[in-house]
Amino acid sequence: MSDGDDEWLPELDLRLTAENPNDFYEHAPCGYCSCLPDGTLVKVNQTLLSWLGYTRPELVARQCLQQLLTVGGRLHYETHCAPLLLLQGQVREISYMLRRKNGTTLPVLLNAVLLRDTNGQPLVVRVSLFDITDRRKYEQELLRAKAQAEEQREQLARANELLLVKNEQLTRINADLDSFVYTASHDLKQPIDNMVGLFAELRRDVTFHDPAAPSMIGMFEDALQQILSTIQGLTAVVQQQRELEQVPEEAVALQPLAEEIVRALQPQEQTAAFTLNFSAAPTLRMARPSLHSMLYNLLSNALKYAEPSRHPSIQVSTTLADGASVLCVQDNGRGIDLKRHGPELFQLFRRFHPEVAGSGMGLYLVNRLVHQAGGHVEVDSTVGQGSTFRIYLPR
Incomplete structure (x- = not known):
């Protein structure tokens, strides 16, 4: 013991x-x-x-x-x-x-x-x-698991190859569509310009005795101008997209960029109140021209579609979400009926306030630029109260 x-x-x-x-x-x-x-x-x-x-x-x-x-x-x-x-x-x-x-x-x-x-x-x-019966069973299970994993890896590799092929096809289709739109709009512009000139000569040289002629002439002129505006818009969208694809991404300081855009817009609307707050994310990584175009379209839309009964108030800020920087543009304007127009919000030439002049290209271009940068857009809007656009971009 x-x-x-x-x-x-x-x-x-x-x-x-x-x-x-x-x-x-x-x-x-x-x-x-x-x-x-x-x-x-x-x-x-x-x-x-x-x-x-x-x-x-x-x-x-x-x-x-x-x-x-x-x-x-x-x-x-x-x-x-x-x-x-x-x-x-x-x-x-x-x-x-x-x-x-x-x-x-x-x-x-x-x-x-x-x-x-x-x-x-x-x-x-x-x-x-x-x-070693139990060991052999375990080894066989491991071999089966390995074979299944290898098969899944091969399936994933095949799926990735297919995805790459589809992506290349979509890229080619996109490029072909852009080329088609650009070529078609360019080829159509000259005939339409000729029609505008011929119609102007016709108005000067021909006398119309029909009482309905003035209104019909006005409608024809409006239609010609709408066609010209559409052609110019198509050309501008494709040309701008081609130019922006050549510009590399960079960390862009938001405060000076937003102030520059506000100064450019202020002569259009002296009574608008802009509030800028980028403390959460002072910079965004994006091609500078793309970011400028995106923010310019959102702010100019906020002014264009302001509620006539009150002064425009526009807040531009940033927040942080999971793995993303969020650029928010909030206004107190006319708002958009999302239940009615939500599915076509970012489609080309879609306009939701016919009483306000516009081309219907701004939101389409914003959405396209954001997707090109790897982000997405979310919208909240109430008719008569205003809209909030949130741009999510990867950090």
Whole structure:
């Protein structure tokens, strides 16, 4: 008893030390056998007999160790394991499949040691075999999981390749559409200009006696001007898009940019009140011309669609969201009926206040520039109260 112990240890049961070595050999948790150098079995423990379903007389001095292996295992044992035993005196953890008496198989790991006599001649091989059924199942599950992961990886790779092809197709289609729009608008402009000139000459040289003629002439002039405005708008959108694609992104300071735009817009509306607050995100990463065009369109729209009964109040600010910088432009103008016009809000030439002159290109261009920069636009609006545009751009 040690000095720190308060009680005596319990008396050791001597029966625990009376283990029978033969019983331990026979019922060990692994299979044991001994064989001559040629493989003839001379001793087999009960554990191995139970695994294989043989009796001792059926194996001892009647069969070789190799005969307990599958055909492939027997070939490996004779060409690899046996020569290695003679050379090194032992082998460790070689995987084999044992054939049971009923024809089924049992996966095992084989360890073997070669004993020699006093003259150095091979005498006997002692073999231990470990059941690795559970390990084999685990390995097979791992292999299946690996195969599934590889298949999923290949599927993902194919999906990525398809996505790249689709993206290239869409890029080409986009470029083709832009070229078509630009070419068509350019080719149409000259005939329309000719029509405007011819109609002006017609008005000077021809006298109309029909009382409805003046109103019809006015309608025709309005239609011509609308066609010209549409053609000019298409040309401007495509040309501006092409120019902006060549400009690299940079960190643009918002305060001086917004102040520059406000100064350019103030002569149009001296009574407008602008509030600028960019403390949350003083800079945005975007091509400077794109950011200028986007902010200019939003602020000019806020002035253009102001509520006539009150002075325009426009707040421009930034906030931070998950992984994004948010540019907010809020006004107290006429507002937009989003339930009615929401799906077509960013479509080209869509106008929601016919009483106010406009081309219907501003919001389309804003949305296109934001998407080109990897962001998106969210809008809240109430008719008669105002609108809030939130531009989400990656940081």
